[in-house]
Amino acid sequence: MTINIQYQDMPTSESLNEIVTRNLNKLAHKFQFLIRADVLFKVENDPTGNGKICEVQLSAPGPRIFAKSNENNFEKAAAATLSDLNKQLQKRKEKISKRKKTL
Template sequence: MEINFEYPNVSASDRLEAYAKEKLKNLDVKYNFLINADVYFKKENTTSDKTGAICGIRIHGNGVTFFAEASKDNFENAVLEVIKELEPQLKKKKSKLASH
């Protein structure tokens, strides 16, 4: 799966990209219909210490697009939350593909 990264108003980070790639690789292994992913990281000023680091992931696969976004205290936690939100979407699509 090809992965593209965007950093609106945030400095690019090789460590963060490696972390996101590792998590997305796990999805790619489980769901073989994935083609590419667009990942973005951005900061938002919030009144809470538990939000503000936003990660959004859009995955394209088999004619369908999956999307999730999360705002957490840091980007690593935001990536984990987005992966958790994407899992049920991908699982549902895989079960539909298997039934055909």
């Protein structure tokens, strides 16, 4: 799986790169149908104290899978986004296996 990580309005972070890459590779190992991941970290002005945003878009057979989290730090945002993606991928895998059984 190809992983593209971008940073908008903030400096690049090697530690975030490592965390996201490691977790996306785990997802790719669990769900072999993944082709590509586009990750975007950005900062937005948020009066509630949040504003650290992580967006991930996955390319796989069928519609693209997207998740976004807005937290008070990037590690929490990445963890929440990856957790959401895992749930979506599990549902996609169940749909694929149901289709194979009916054929």
